[in-house]
Amino acid sequence: MGYEEWKPYILCVFSNICFAGFNIVSKVSLDKGMSRYVLVVYGYAFGTLATALLVLLFERNNKGKMSMAVLRDIFFLGLLGAVLGRTLYYAGMEYTSPAFASAMGNLIPSFTFVLALLCRMEKLEIWKVSSQAKIGGTLVALAGATLMTIYKGIVVISPHTRRSHEPAATSSKAFLDWEWIKGSLMLATSSLSLAAFYILQTTTLKKYPAPLTITWLMCLSGTLLAAIMTLIFDHEVSSWRLSWDISLIAPIYCGIMIYGVTTFVQMLVIQKKDPVFVTAFRPLSTILVTLMGLVILRDALHLGSIVGAIMIIFALYTTLWGKRKEKEKKLMENTNFEQGMESKLENQ
Template identity: 30%
Template sequence: MMDVETGARAAAPPAPEADVKTDASAAAAPPPPPEADADAAWKAPAAMVLVQLFNTGMVLLSKAAIGGGMFVLVLLAYRGIFGAVIILPLVLLLERGKWKEMDWRAAGWIFLNALIGYAVPMSIYFYGLRDTTASYAIIFLNMIPLTTFILSLLLRMEALHIRTMAGSLKVAGVLLSVGGTMIISLYKGEILHLWNPILHLRSEEHVGVARHQLRGTFLLAGSTFMFACWYLIQSKILKVYPYKYWSSMATCLVGGFQTALAGVIVRRDVNAWKIGWDINLLTIVYSGALATAGKYSLNSWAVAKKGPSYPPMFMPLSVVFTVVLGSIFLGDDITVGSLIGTTLVIVGTYIFLWAKANELPKK
């Protein structure tokens, strides 16, 4: 669920009443000492760089595990359940007893939240990752805020304001990012041999990736669309059950059981569910501990210090990290087309997020 937490902050709904009260009390409190501001000045960007490294590691490990034959639904089932276990201490510490306020209506929304925000989009995302490369798949996670913006326009939940500077820059950012993605998909160019990879994928896997690039693109685009739809329903969930740690833990747990049920139906092989001391176990533990709980905690801290528009500004870094580390560790090809397309995606995403951030104070 939390793999796109930074994207959610870009399209997040208005804060519930409890958060408004917190902000009001914070405004009445005395300003923090200068040394606190100095600490936040370097800790906030460092935390956001860590978040993008966590995201990169999750994608690279998942690619290696899936490429090694791990069943996608097994990975998601174990990851969701383990992620819920990791978030449990935060629930007990910060929201103890709030489970009593979860009625059948809230439970129904959490079930829908897990289905639309975890089980379905993560399943098709990982199948798209299997058909493509890590450096290509990570781009679609970065395009979630842009897709959410487009859906908001179509559903008339947001105005474009094309005549303003912010509105024009948002449109330009979307066009650049979409154009960059199309360049990566359709144009390869010369392969740049910059270094020898540490791990070598099997040659037949590279052939399979090339053969299924189009199918993988459709799957990744579908996951991006599903995630965008998920962000648009978050305001409803916050109104029904405004406890973020409980809802996050419940969503991870329910999403894990949803993918487990789908996995049992799709593949009735007991051996597919066995986990040894290998990269599959490392992927599950890493995804639950760092790419879920760790990333969620750091994002929440950064939002409290810098505001909701701050974490998304670092999202394009995950593209750079994945391109470089995917080439070093997995042997993903770096081509002229991928460099041009990646650059356009990064520039377009930054332009869009900058325009979005500068538009927020005016609303």
């Protein structure tokens, strides 16, 4: 494959590296006492500023026609992404952990696949190997992510830190904890919202093919909606105060790298591929978060994490193989159709 063929894969891997950093940075800032609502507002505000500059540089001469339908979609993108997606994600991560939140994020490919089927963006021909590969890959990825979360097993790598000898709570105890269950439900709802977010991005891009401008307007919509939500749920003036520490780094990173750059990059891939292809890479962030937890947070690496990671990699390869087979078959059908038309014209 040439560079253009590899480009969507490279961009998706880059996006998930950014998502892994997003999990760690967000969790540290929330643990330091930053309000989840304010973190969303500041994050989207920084994203708005960053993408506005990019629009002026690269899409200032965009001739796309802005319509009420596009503005409506942008409003719902802000609602799904900021108010429901990110706020519930932060809330769920506060009650659980970055690794668990990332693992729950692997529901996004499954939800996206189902929504794409309902919206007729994806075909499901259960008797075909390509469809079976996509379904199987999605289920195995979900199983691998779940395994990483609920099964620890023996310690394979244990950094010699203060944390390494502290008694760890067992997975059964965690799942009997009401706050853990509440966090899980929030993360599941966040995943469903973000899956709908990717589907809506696809339809909006078809109406208005200017990914940078859509990203900017989406960030602006998210900022305004998140600010209204914050005024309703967080009345503390002190929550808005930023310090020269992680409380400033977190919204800058989330705003520029996640809500700005990563959203734009994913829209570029959606234009070339589809939302199911983009979300199929999501399990990679679970592996990366686990590795970052090992290196940065000095968390121990257990056997369950290794086995789960192997399952996720296998599932990702299987899903992408199925997508590629479908693409090859479609190209073959188009080629055969064109050749048949040429033969008919020649015979006439």
